[in-house]
Amino acid sequence: MHHEVWHFSDYVMLVVSAIFINNILLARFLGNCPFLGTSKRMDTAFSMACAVTFVLGCTGPITWLIEKYLLIPYDLLYLETLAFILTIAVFVQLVEMVIRKISQPLYRALGIYLPLITTNCAVLGTCFLNIKEKFNFIQTIVFSVASAMGFGLALVIMAGIRERFNFARIPKNFQDTSIGLITAGLIGLSFFAFQGLAK
Amino acid sequence: MDTKRLVKEFTKGLWKEIPPFRFVLGLCPTLACTTTVSDGLGMGLCLTFVLTCSNVFISMLRKIIPDEVRLACFIVVVATFVIIVELVTQAYFYPLYMSLGIFIPLIVVNCIPLGRAEAFASKNSVIYSLADGLGMGLGYTMSLTSLAFFRELLGKGTIWGHHVMWSGFEPLSFLQKAPGAFVCLGLMLGIMNLVGSEK
C-alpha cells in the first residue's frame, strides 16, 4: 500500500471500490453460501445484510488489533487463522446473547442469522484482506464496513430478482441454486460497468 | 466392521452426494479456485486432507466432546488442520500457496468440514468417518477439477498450462472472469440435476 497520507478522496475511492468494483461477493467470491441461502426473500436478505454489516464492522477492527498487538509481537503469525475464527465465533456468540437479553423483536429479526455469520467467509475473508492489503486502523474500519455494505447490496439486488422467479417458468432442473448462480453471474457482469469509476 | 457399509460411505461422496453439486456447500473455493486445473486440483486435495483428518479426530473425540461446546471444539480441530495445510503448502508447494491465497485459510469456514463433523463424524465410528471424509473430499476434488477443466480449456485454451486448442481458437475470456465462474457453475449444477433425475 502507499506510505503517503490518505486524503478524503482516497477513502471515498476505497469505499466505491469495495462496494462496486471489487465487490466481495461478485468479484472476490466470498460469502456465497449465505448469499444463496438467504436471498430468496427480501426481508430475510435485508436482515442478513444488516447483521453482516454490524458483525464485520466490529470484528474487522478487532482482528486487526489482535494481529498488531498480539500475533506480531509474539511471533505467532502462523496462528492467524485460528485466532481470527475464534474471535469471530466468540463475538457472534456474545452478540447473540446480548440481543436476546435486551430486545426480543431484534432477536427474532436478526438472531437466527447470527450463527450463520460465523461460517460466512465474507467475514473471515475481509479480516484477512485487511491484513493482506496492509491497511492501517482507520482504513480497516472503512474497508470492513464498505465490504459488508457491498455484500448487503448484492444480497438485496439478488433477493429482488429472485422474488420474481415465482412468476417465471424456469426449467425444472435449473430451479433454485442453479438459476441463482447464473443470475449472480449476470449481476456480476453488470457490475463490470462500474470499473470505469476507478481512474 | 461391515465392508459393504464402508464402501457405501466412501462412494456416496463420489456421486450420490457429491459436493458441491448434490450437497450445496463450499461454493466459494469452487468459484474462486477453478481458473486453472492445477488450482482446482490443489484446492480439492487441501480440502480432502483437512476433511479426512478432522473427521477422524472428531469421531475419536465424539464421546468426550460435550454437546454445549461442540461447535467451538469442531472449529478448533478444523482450524488446526487448516494451519497445517497452510504451513505445508507454503513450505513445499509455494506457487500453489501463492495462487490460492486467502482461500487456504478460508477452508476453516468452507462448511464442508464443519458440516460433515456435525452431520457424520460426531455420530459415527472412526473407520466410517475416515471413509466419509475421503469420499467427500475426493468427490469435491473431482468437481473442482472438472469445473476448472472447462473453464481453463474454453477460457484460456490451455490444460495444465499447455496449449491444446487449435491455433485459430479465440478463448472465451468471460469464463475466466468472476461472472463466468457463476454462470459456469450454475449451468453445471443444472446439468447435474438433469443427469441425477433420470434414475
Add this chain to the structure above:
Amino acid sequence: MFKLLVRLVGVLTGICVVSAFLLTFVREGTKGQIEYQQLKALMAPAVKVVLPPSDNDPIADRVKVTIGTGKKARKITVFPAKKGGKLFALAYTASASGHGGPVEVMVGITVDGKILGVKVVKHSETPGIGTKVTNSKEFMSQFVGKTWNSKIALSNAGGDIQAISGATESSLAVTNAVANAMKIFQVVKQKLESKLG
C-alpha cells in the same frame, strides 16, 4: 452445574493444548523451508542479476550474520556464491531512505570487494519518475567495478555517479544504499568466512 462447567472447560482446554502441541511441531518442521521459499520468491531474481553463475544455490546456502553490537545489532542474510567449493562472491541487501520510504538494493560483490552488480529489490519511489532510476540498467552499471574503498557518491557530491535527470532524489537514495552496503563489506565478509569455516 459445576461439574458440567469443569468438563466443558477441561475438554476445550485439552483440545487446544493438543492443537498447540501439534502446530508447534509442524511449525518447527517447516520453518526453514518456508523461509527458503519466501526468500527465493523475493530475492532469487535479484541474486541472479547481481551474481555470476555459481556451482551452489546461493539462496539455499544463505548465512545470517550479525552486524554491530548492542542496540545497533542487526541480522543480515548473505548469499554466498561458490565455485569448486571456494567462495568467490557474495550478495546481500542494504537500504537508504528515499522519496517515499526506504530503498533496498541487492549488491553482488567479489571476495576482493569489487561490485559485480546492483539491483533494487524494494522501493516506494514515485512511479514514472523514481522508477526511471530503479529500473535503469545503465544507472546500475555505473557501480560495477567500484571497490569497497572507493568513493561512491553522485557527481554533485564529489563522486562520479551520474544521477538520472529529473530523478535526483531517487538516484541519491540508490547511491546511498550501495554506499551503505560497501561500508559493511569487510565485516560481512569476515563473519561469513568464519561461519563457512
